[in-house]
Amino acid sequence: SYELTQPRSVSVALGQTARISCGRDNIGGQYVHWYQQKSGQAPVMVIYRDNNRPSGIPERFSGSNSGDTATLTINRAQVEDEADYYCQLWNSGTVFGGGTKLTVL
Amino acid sequence: QVQLKESGPGLVKASGTLSLTCSVSGDSITGSHWWAWVRQPPGKGLEWLGEIYDSGSTNDNPSLKSRVSLFIDNSNNRFSLRLSSVTAADTATYYCARIDINWGIDSWGQGTLVTVSS
Numbered sequence A: 001s002y003e004l005t006q007p008r009s010v011s012v013a014l015g016q017t018a019r020i021s022c023g024r025d026n027i028g029g030q031y032v033h034w035y036q037q038k039s040g041q042a043p044v045m046v047i048y049r050d051n052n053r054p055s056g057i058p059e060r061f062s063g064s065n066s067g068d069t070a071t072l073t074i075n076r077a078q079v080e081d082e083a084d085y086y087c088q089l090w091n092s093g094t095v096f097g098g099g100t101k102l103t104v105l
Numbered sequence B: 001q002v003q004l005k006e007s008g009p010g011l012v013k014a015s016g017t018l019s020l021t022c023s024v025s026g027d028s029i030t031g032s033h034w035w036a037w038v039r040q041p042p043g044k045g046l047e048w049l050g051e052i053y054d055s056g057s058t059n060d061n062p063s064l065k066s067r068v069s070l071f072i073d074n075s076n077n078r079f080s081l082r083l084s085s086v087t088a089a090d091t092a093t094y095y096c097a098r099i100d101i102n103w104g105i106d107s108w109g110q111g112t113l114v115t116v117s118s
Helices: none
Strands: A009-012 A018-023 A033-037 A044-047 A059-068 A069-074 A083-090 A094-096 A099-103 B003-007 B012-013 B018-025 B032-041 B049-052 B058-060 B070-071 B078-083 B092-100 B105-109 B114-117
Touching: A009 A018, A018 A083, A018 A099, A033 B105, A044 A059, A069 A083, A083 B032, A083 B105, A094 B032, A094 B049, B003 B092, B003 B105, B018 B032, B018 B092, B018 B114, B032 B070, B049 B070, B049 B078, B049 B092, B058 B070, B078 B092
Parallel strands: A009 A099, B012 B114
Antiparallel strands: A018 A069, A033 A044, A033 A083, A059 A069, A083 A094, A083 A099, B003 B018, B018 B078, B032 B049, B032 B092, B049 B058, B070 B078, B092 B105, B092 B114
16 A cells, blocks of 8 residues: 555546556645656656746756645646656655556546 | 665465565665555555655555565665465565655655465
């Protein structure tokens, strides 16, 4: 089981906005990070500390974190954004969400 | 640019011990980061196994029921994982990674597939 709850799948039309949630009691009080994993590849960080983009990550990726839910938002979704996405935090050890498969239609 | 690379046997017999080493370049393993192992069974999500600090302090996943042992070799800039009493359920791609508790996982190894055979 996972301590961070994510939807198993999210679908979005090309060019529209995708939102992927990550739930846990009072998650807003902790830093949440997000990773993108494409098939056969290692994960890549796309958001750190709730709402910061690493160098090289497109501006269409953003994040928020408040209350019991953190959210990864992908504006103007592209075909290349189709991947699995994982949220993660550190609380005396690393915790991952179960992952969300994003499909771009 | 820090780089991590896993090494070890790709095939382990059931009931045996899985052993992997992660070699780190471009950064000293002594410092402000935790060094972690994460695995991913085929078609499934990421599972954190444990992490170690340069002092030797460790955190590990309680769901693995103490089968995980972590070691750090500061002199050779590498760290290691041992997973005992393996079964087919331990077949996975194993990643090593660098973790900052406030900044997340900024570096991953390429991953290595370990298959447990009966």
